[in-house]
Amino acid sequence: xxxxxxxxxxxxxxxxxxxxxxxxxxxxxxxxxxxxxxxxxxxxxxxxxxxxxxxxxxxxxxxxxxxxxxxxxxxxxxxxxxxxxxxxxxxxxxx
Amino acid sequence: xxxxxxxxxxxxxxxxxxxxxxxxxxxxxxxxxxxxxxxxxxxxxxxxxxxxxxxxxxxxxxxxxxxxxxxxxxxxxxxxxxxxxxxxxxxxxxxxxxxxxxxxxxxxxxxxxxxxxxxxxxxxxxxxxxxxxxxxxxxxxxxxxxxxxxxxxxxxxxxxxxxxxxxxxxxxxxxxxxxxxxxxxxxxxxxxxxxxxxxxxxxxxxxxxxxxxxxxxxxxxxxxxxxxxxxxxxxxxxxxxxxxxxxxxxxxxxxxxxxxxxxxxxxxxxxxxxxxxxxxxxxxxxxxxxxxxxxxxxxxxxxxxxxxxxxxxxxxxxxxxxxxxxxxxxxxxxxxxxxxxxxxxxxxxxxxxxxxxxxxxxxxxxxxxxxxxxxxxxxxxxxxxxxxxxxxxxxxxxxxxxxxxxxxxxxxxxxxxxxxxxxxxxxxxxxxxxxxxxxxxxxxxxxxxxxxxxxxxxxxxxxxxxxxxxxxxxxxxxxxxxxxxxxxxxxx
Numbered sequence: 055x056x057x058x059x060x061x062x063x064x065x066x067x068x069x070x071x072x073x074x075x076x077x078x079x080x081x082x083x084x085x086x087x088x089x090x091x092x093x094x095x096x097x098x099x100x101x102x103x104x105x106x107x108x109x110x111x112x113x114x115x116x117x118x119x120x121x122x123x124x125x126x127x128x129x130x131x132x133x134x135x136x137x138x139x140x141x142x143x144x145x146x147x148x149x
Numbered sequence: 150x151x152x153x154x155x156x157x158x159x160x161x162x163x164x165x166x167x168x169x170x171x172x173x174x175x176x177x178x179x180x181x182x183x184x185x186x187x188x189x190x191x192x193x194x195x196x197x198x199x200x201x202x203x204x205x206x207x208x209x210x211x212x213x214x215x216x217x218x219x220x221x222x223x224x225x226x227x228x229x230x231x232x233x234x235x236x237x238x239x240x241x242x243x244x245x246x247x248x249x250x251x252x253x254x255x256x257x258x259x260x261x262x263x264x265x266x267x268x269x270x271x272x273x274x275x276x277x278x279x280x281x282x283x284x285x286x287x288x289x290x291x292x293x294x295x296x297x298x299x300x301x302x303x304x305x306x307x308x309x310x311x312x313x314x315x316x317x318x319x320x321x322x323x324x325x326x327x328x329x330x331x332x333x334x335x336x337x338x339x340x341x342x343x344x345x346x347x348x349x350x351x352x353x354x355x356x357x358x359x360x361x362x363x364x365x366x367x368x369x370x371x372x373x374x375x376x377x378x379x380x381x382x383x384x385x386x387x388x389x390x391x392x393x394x395x396x397x398x399x400x401x402x403x404x405x406x407x408x409x410x411x412x413x414x415x416x417x418x419x420x421x422x423x424x425x426x427x428x429x430x431x432x433x434x435x436x437x438x439x440x441x442x443x444x445x446x447x448x449x450x451x452x453x454x455x456x457x458x459x460x461x462x463x464x465x466x467x468x469x470x471x472x473x474x475x476x477x478x479x480x481x482x483x484x485x486x487x488x489x490x491x492x493x494x495x496x497x498x499x500x501x502x503x504x505x506x507x508x509x510x511x512x513x514x515x516x517x518x519x520x521x522x523x524x525x526x527x528x529x530x531x532x533x534x535x536x537x538x539x540x541x542x543x544x545x546x547x548x549x550x551x552x553x554x555x556x557x558x559x560x561x562x563x564x565x566x567x568x569x570x571x572x573x574x575x576x577x578x579x580x581x582x583x584x585x586x587x588x589x590x591x592x593x594x595x596x597x598x599x600x601x602x603x604x605x606x607x608x609x610x611x612x613x614x615x616x617x618x619x620x621x622x623x624x625x626x627x628x629x630x631x632x633x634x635x636x637x638x639x640x641x
Contacts (some may be wrong), residue, residue: 057517068492069472069516070479071509072501081513084572088514091573092461094526098534105532106539108363109349109589109614110393117389129251133483145480146494 056086153178153383158223158322158376160372165212165222167452172212172266178495179224179268182320189641190291190436192305192314194229195270196268202349204266205230211264216229217384221264225392228312229270230277231257231367231452232356239242240358241285241311242275245484246505253389254356256325256367263383266486271311275505276475277329279544280578282310282336290560292335293318293637296602300640303561304602306336306578309370313340323380324370329360330463331557331582333368338607341635342532343377343624345369348394349589352381353388361470364394364463364586373594373629378402378621397615400609403620406625411445413623416549420456421581423558432553436598437553437608440630441623441641451545451552455538459584462538464576465518465531466587471508472515477504510572539588546613551623554581556594556607581609595624596633605635 057065062082066073072083125142136143159488159570164170180198187193201224222388232238232250253261261267264469274284281304282290292305293314293345305314307530309326317340326333328346337344345368352367359365369384371377382402417438437449480486480499487502487591489495500506529554545552560581567575583594591614594607608627612620 061517062513065513065516065520066495068520069505070476070500071512072497074501076508077506080508084510085514087571087573088464089517092465092531095458095461095465095504095530095534098455098458098537098575100530100533100537103533103536105529106536107532108393109539109587110395112396113393115389115396116522124250126251132251133248135480135484135486142481145489145492145495 056089057082154182154319155375156322158379160418161322162220162223165364166217172205172208173202175222176201176224176266176268179320179553183269185201186315186318186320186641190293190314190318191288192290192311193269194239194241194272194287194311197236197269200236201266201268208266210536218262218264219379220260220308222266223264223323224266224268224321225260226269226271226312226315226324227257227267228309228327229273230327230358231325232358233257233267233270236270238270238358239286240273240276241273241287242503242505243286244478244500248483251517252356254385255353255390256357259384259386263596269315269347271309271315271324274308275508276358276471277309277327277332278471278507278511280331280575281568281573282307282334283564284505285511286505289564290314291564292382293641294340294561294604295640296330296604302564304339304564306339306561307588307637308332311337312370313337313342315329316318316342316372318641322372323376325371325384326368327357328366328368328586329422329467329588331579332359333370334556334582334592334607334609335578337370337594338605339561341605341633343371343374343593343595344375344595345381346585346591347381347617349387349397349592351385351617353386353391353394353470355388355390357496359474361467362474363470364467366586374621374625375403375406377593381406381617396617400618402617402621405621408618408622409445410441410622410626413446413551413619414449414549415441415446415623416449416451416545416552418451418453418456418552418554420453421554425581426558430558430606431609433598433606434553434555437627440627441553444626444630449549451549453541453545453584455534455541458534459538459587460576460580462531462534463583463588465527466535468511468515469519469528470515472512472519475508475512499620535587538584543586543592550612550619554609554611556581556609560600560602591617591620593620595631597627597631598633599635
């Protein structure tokens with residue numbers, strides 16, 4: 055499998071990164087290099103093998119369903135690029 | 150006291166408890182050394198003398214009241230991936246420029262609770278992606294080591310390159326790092342330091358800027374095995390805020406350094422003899438084997454047949470997790486925002502301007518392998534190979550107690566010498582370290598010798614999950630036998 059320049063533009067769109075106009079050709083080459091290299095995984099027999107997602111096999115701990123913090127709007131907003139009256143200010147997205 | 154900078158962490162701690170020196174004096178000296186070295190080594194993202202001295206004075210006050218902790222007053226360097234309350238935390242990325250967390254990472258909180266003092270925050274590869282520390286938004290970090298008779302600038306290794314450059318230059322008595330594919334062990338080997346990656350879950354990831362959540366391991370750097378043992382056991386512990394944190398007790402890692410290794414079975418995997426590896430690395434590995442044999446270990450030849458598939462599996466799993474973790478950097482809640490025509494345009498412009506080239510490359514690969522049609526072919530396949538790699542280790546640990554390998558396939562290389570080439574060439578630097586991240590088992594690098602150019606090389610010790618004690622016993626035995634005392638010649 056290999057990617058084309060159009061694929062790279064599409065992936066960049068999915069990843070919400072502005073089209074790297076001046077680097078599309080170079081990135082296509084690099085991505086194909088990496089994808090060719092990982093093809094070697096096809097040599098491994100994985101028939102009947104369960105995918106492993108984590109090296110920690112214990113069940114996820116559950117906690118009581120209750121609020122553990124909150125009431126800290128100033129702290130939450132402290133690093134916001136734009137905030138007003140206790141809210142994040144974001145660009146208009148619905149007409 | 151002759152020279153405060155040449156002491157080990159344990160010696161500094163003893164000097165502090167004897168009252169030979171105050172934490173304020175010691176910290177002031179280290180802050181000054183950090184400021185003096187920054188121009189040449191570029192190893193810090195933040196040096197905040199006021200913050201450091203405030204912590205040191207608070208430590209001296211605690212000591213005066215008789216409340217000294219295990220690391221009371223000891224100056225440390227903190228990788229800029231750990232959130233530190235009120236102090237800039239940027240992961241060496243422009244997208245987090247100016248971010249001051251309102252919270253403290255659990256690992257650093259454990260260190261402060263034990264009395265330690267933060268000298269400075271250290272530079273790193275952007276979002277911990279790299280093996281040379283050339284991808285930081287603030288520019289490459291320089292290794293204090295140089296090849297014999299050369300003034301070429303060398304990389305310190307990555308991604309925790311700032312931490313090791315600082316510590317190798319005798320700034321701080323220990324440092325924190327994170328290891329996702331080798332980012333503690335590889336830079337430790339490149340700078341003649343000890344680097345520890347404990348078992349996955351041993352040190353909490355809460356408050357550590359996420360790269361690849363199932364592979365990220367916080368850990369420690371020390372000048373000696375014992376220093377790094379004390380640091381690791383202080384950083385470790387169960388944390389209810391991290392659901393993958395291991396709930397059991399933390400073993401006495403420092404005490405384990407004094408346990409004899411007689412009778413331990415040491416595995417030597419044949420797959421780690423790779424083509425084109427310098428003969429010096431093979432020779433050092435042989436020496437390591439002899440050192441352990443002479444201390445009564447039994448050497449066992451083993452096979453880890455899946456070794457060569459670890460790196461390609463990593464380069465699917467890690468970018469996949471990174472593309473998901475880094476989705477949070479959208480310019481809305483924190484960090485950089487570049488205004489666009491609408492919401493999506495703002496996201497896209499912000500992320501294009503905020504992330505560097507290597508980070509963008511990995512986000513793109515990750516997005517691709519998780520996209521419809523490729524998910525099974527790449528991502529699920531890699532997770533299946535991951536289990537096969539894990540099973541390799543399980544089988545090996547039925548025959549042996551620890552595994553000994555070289556840490557890296559070469560010594561430190563020149564800045565720019567690999568970064569301009571094919572990215573895969575750089576990725577191959579983690580070929581010996583990455584398997585332990587895939588399996589989640591503890592591994593560490595111990596400085597063991599110098600190559601013909603006078604550059605440090607390390608040996609790696611790998612043990613079963615949760616068996617850090619055996620790892621430290623073996624590492625201490627290697628350290629005693631190697632007698633590594635070399636230091637970089639001071640030029641900075």
